[in-house]
Amino acid sequence: MTGDLLRLTVLGSATPYASMDNPCSGYLVSSGSTRVWVDAGSGTLAQLQRHVRLDEVDAIWISHLHADHSADLLTAYYAALFADIRLTAPIPLYGPPGIADRLAHFLTNTSARSPVESAFAVHELRDGHRARVGGLTVTSRAVAHGIPAFAVRIEAEGRSLVYSGDTAPCANLTRLAKGCDALLCEAESAQAPAQGEQVHHTPEDAGDTAVAARAGRLIVTHVGRFLTPEQAVARASARFGGPVDHAAPGATFSIG
């Protein structure tokens, strides 16, 4: 079944807070029996359970520690240790440097990582980090978001999906996305800032990144509150000639 080779399910894509019908950023990426929860924004743990139990997830990958991408790690911790879920081992958690300490301070109100590390086996990302998760190859590159932040390329069976995380257009993202079958790219900004550091894509930027990377298709996500998904798709399509879709909550995409 070709649809099984690499599949993206959108758990949520809202920013910077969940709407009534759209959680914040979160995705389920699967290939065969391997499943990775990519970003854990507010509300995504609830939607994850439509597809998989938390203890059936092979790994969690977090792009950066803004709450709209990571807040549900806090409730996932309670789920993993203090409820009906029985982990056979801590869930592998890939995230920015310092993620274990940040979780520990919030969850234990001290710097003690125990029992946080009973829930999560933490692997800190660095630029060029590569991991094998079941049938998936997961490659992370540092991107430009004003805090430690990463984009990811997930590959299986010759298919490839690249997710920008949150970032301004940058060479590392374009390189990571080279020739990918699908680019899941943020399009947060209605316009680039007139002054100060750019830390997001506009829809036009997303289209340009897809063109530069020669992506097979573009899926715009993380569309800000001053744009509609339809506007974001139309504006990205003015730059990128391939298929452009919006990462609507609940949508699934077979990659490649």
Ligand SMILES: [Zn+2]
């Ligand atoms: Zn962010």
